[in-house]
Each structure stands twice: as structure tokens, then as C-alpha cells.
Amino acid sequence: MPIPTTTREYRLPKVDGFHNLTIREASIRPPKSSEVLVKVHAVSLQYRDLVVAKGQYPLGQKDNVVPGSDMAGEILAVGDEVKGWSVGDRVCANFAVDHIFGDVTEEIKLTGLGAPIDGVLTEYKLLPAHSLVRVPEHLSYEEASTLPCAAVTAYNALMGPNPLKGGDYVLVQGTGGVSIFGLQLAVASGATVIATSSSDSKLEIAKKLGAKHLINYKKTPDWGKEVLKITGGRGVDHIIEVGGPGTITQSVQCIRYAGSVHVIGFVAGAGDVSQLPFQVLGKAVILRGILIGSRTQFEDMNKLIAASGLKPVVDKVFPFEETRAAYEYLDSQKHVGKVVIKVAKD
Structure with missing residues (x-):
């Protein structure tokens, strides 16, 4: 043409x-x-x-x-x-x-x-x-x-310097683009996923995509404690943190010692983060900001998407x-x- x-x-x-x-x-x-x-x-x-x-x-x-x-x-x-x-x-x-x-x-x-x-x-x-x-x-x-923003962001979080392993626990917040890709990529990689949302119908969709544990944070505002219960007190290995100041203190509460909290967004609005440095220090938390990812990560992710048939x-x-x-x-x-x-x- x-x-x-x-x-x-x-x-x-x-x-x-x-x-x-x-x-x-x-x-x-x-x-x-x-x-x-x-x-x-x-x-x-x-x-x-x-x-x-x-x-x-x-x-x-x-x-x-x-x-x-x-x-x-x-x-x-x-x-x-x-x-x-x-x-x-x-x-x-x-x-x-x-x-x-x-x-x-x-x-x-x-x-x-x-x-x-x-x-x-x-x-x-x-x-x-x-x-x-x-x-x-x-x-x-x-x-x-x-794929370019939401999927690569989730992939960079879960497969970056501290990549998830089969059997790890991954927590995804909400059912927006990054969180849903985080859920799908984690399931494709053999992880156990906990999903949070304010909507039971959205949680049902997360369940269909392979989330093993579901938490409605409107009904369970102390969802961090619920996550600790689910993991037998150990905490999760990776958290896709899209809420920002409004959710990050609960994320640090329910991450495992030396686990990774991947800071991606700020959709939950304001929150009191004055104690956050002490909480991060007290559990040796890896707190990592994610600015999407590289072309080579995109190529690696596409191999996983092709191999797993992820849609x-x-x-x-x-x-x-x-x-x-x-x-x-x-x-x-x-x-x-x-x-x-x-x-x-x-």
C-alpha cells in the first residue's frame, strides 16, 4: 500500500x-x-x-x-x-x-x-x-x-532483581491492569496468588484467573492481618503495591521478612506513612519503585506469555x-x- x-x-x-x-x-x-x-x-x-x-x-x-x-x-x-x-x-x-x-x-x-x-x-x-x-x-x-505498560510493569516487579519462584505467595491489590497481569504472570510462574478488591464480583473474576485467596477490603479493612493468617503468620513474598500511601503500611505489615514490596501506583490516596521507615527497617523489607521496564524484559515476558498461552x-x-x-x-x-x-x- x-x-x-x-x-x-x-x-x-x-x-x-x-x-x-x-x-x-x-x-x-x-x-x-x-x-x-x-x-x-x-x-x-x-x-x-x-x-x-x-x-x-x-x-x-x-x-x-x-x-x-x-x-x-x-x-x-x-x-x-x-x-x-x-x-x-x-x-x-x-x-x-x-x-x-x-x-x-x-x-x-x-x-x-x-x-x-x-x-x-x-x-x-x-x-x-x-x-x-x-x-x-x-x-x-x-x-x-x-502489554507495554501494565504487563511489563507487573513482569518487572515479579521477575526483576529478586524474581519470584514457584510456590511463592504473591499479593495483588485490586483488579486494574497491572494487578490483573501480576495475577496472571504469577499463576503462570507457579505462585499462589492472594487478590484484594472492594467488589465481590471483581474478586470472582480474579478467582477465575487463578487467584487462590480473595479478600474484600471493604468487608475486611484490616486485610494485612488476614494475609498473615492465610500465610500462617509468615507473610507474602511479593506485593504489587498500587495503592501508595493509603495501603503501603498494611503491605509492609503482611510482607515476609526480606520480602519485596513493588511500588507501582498511588490510587488509594493519602495515608499516614510516618512509621513506614521503621516498619521497613524492622522487617528488612525490599521496597522497590517500578518505572515500567526495558525492551529486553518485554521480550522475556512475551516468551512466558507465548509459552503459557496467557490472554x-x-x-x-x-x-x-x-x-x-x-x-x-x-x-x-x-x-x-x-x-x-x-x-x-x-
Whole structure:
């Protein structure tokens, strides 16, 4: 097919909410020697996208940004020095396009799609070839679009410097994107999963995905004590900590000695963390902040996804023209798993 010269893209000209999402036409240049041009088929949304739309992203964002960090698409054109990629290949881009391997740096952090640099809510996207990974064959574009942020974050938490082992206990908080992937990846790796949620119907979904123990934190506000009971007083090996100040003291209460609390989000709001340093010290807790992950971790994760046949949980798919409605649905917190936007018509 001829290479497109224009694309329809969303921008955020003002940042006091996602009602500002504006679609417009922009020109698109041919790929440079080390770039590829990708036709975006699907984009998945994150909690981060809601924060960016309000101008409150703590890691900084550019003016009038093209939002969105997570996409799956097909290669339409490759630069003349690109090796290993061909037209027609199904790909995702890594969240931070320059995070290829190893630890994150200040420079890498500034290459995160959809905040410091323009993102993927566009029909066509130029990307550096080094940012790409292959989509697992058994996944649709909609399913694959959920992987770059939520899945890689969960994988980096559970398989990072202190990787989980079969038989470990893993606690996941809630049923959002990262937590559901944490549950699925932990089960695929032979761990025993404890899931918390404020909704019994959401906990039923977690159970179907393989969670062995379920805690409704509305009915059991002292869920940390319940986790200790479940584990015979020992505590869990890994916690996917998405709540932040509102939940972290209970997480430290129910982690095992020298266990890992992976700090990923702050969706539970404020809380008293004045005693946290003493609690962390008193149990030799490994407290680790997670900024998504590298392309090599993404590739490793895709091997596990392919080998286990894991299928991402897609709650609802919206057409490109209804992107605002997709944001609204994500904001309502009714979803389990991921909210996806289908960009390409075919």
C-alpha cells in the first residue's frame, strides 16, 4: 500500500481534564534510516493517561501532547538501515522507547510515550526500530496493545532483581491492569496468588484467573492481618503495591521478612506513612519503585506469555472516534483488566 503522508491524532491543547481531547490531522514524514512507520491498530489506556489529561503527571509532560503509551500495530515502512524488521510485522513499542536493557536513567525516563514525548493515540506512528518487540502470535492487536505498560510493569516487579519462584505467595491489590497481569504472570510462574478488591464480583473474576485467596477490603479493612493468617503468620513474598500511601503500611505489615514490596501506583490516596521507615527497617523489607521496564524484559515476558498461552483481560473496546468515552469509562473504575481503543478500521 502507498505510505501515508497524513495521520489523524489526538492532542491535549489544555490539561484540566480529558474533555480537552481533540482530534486533528497532521502530516507524517517518511521514516529516517533507523526508524519504522507503524500503522496503529489498537491502543490501551492507563491510569497514567487520566493523570496526564489533568496535567498532574509527576514525571513531567510536554505541552499539547499526543497522549497514550501503549499500542500494537503493523509495520508499513522501514528505514534503510533497519535490520530484523519487515513490512507487515506485528509489533508493540516499549513504553520508554530508549529503555532497551538495564536500569532506568533520567535520559531514558524522558523517552516515555504519551507524556514527555508524543504518544500513540494516532493512526500512524514513527518509532525507533530499537523500541520494538514482536507481538505473541496468539494475541489480537487489541490484546497485544495492553502489554507495554501494565504487563511489563507487573513482569518487572515479579521477575526483576529478586524474581519470584514457584510456590511463592504473591499479593495483588485490586483488579486494574497491572494487578490483573501480576495475577496472571504469577499463576503462570507457579505462585499462589492472594487478590484484594472492594467488589465481590471483581474478586470472582480474579478467582477465575487463578487467584487462590480473595479478600474484600471493604468487608475486611484490616486485610494485612488476614494475609498473615492465610500465610500462617509468615507473610507474602511479593506485593504489587498500587495503592501508595493509603495501603503501603498494611503491605509492609503482611510482607515476609526480606520480602519485596513493588511500588507501582498511588490510587488509594493519602495515608499516614510516618512509621513506614521503621516498619521497613524492622522487617528488612525490599521496597522497590517500578518505572515500567526495558525492551529486553518485554521480550522475556512475551516468551512466558507465548509459552503459557496467557490472554490479557480486555474489559471493553471503543472505536477511535470515541476515545473520550473510553477515558470516561476508565475513570469510572468499573473495568476489570484493560480498556482498549481500536484505532484502525480493518
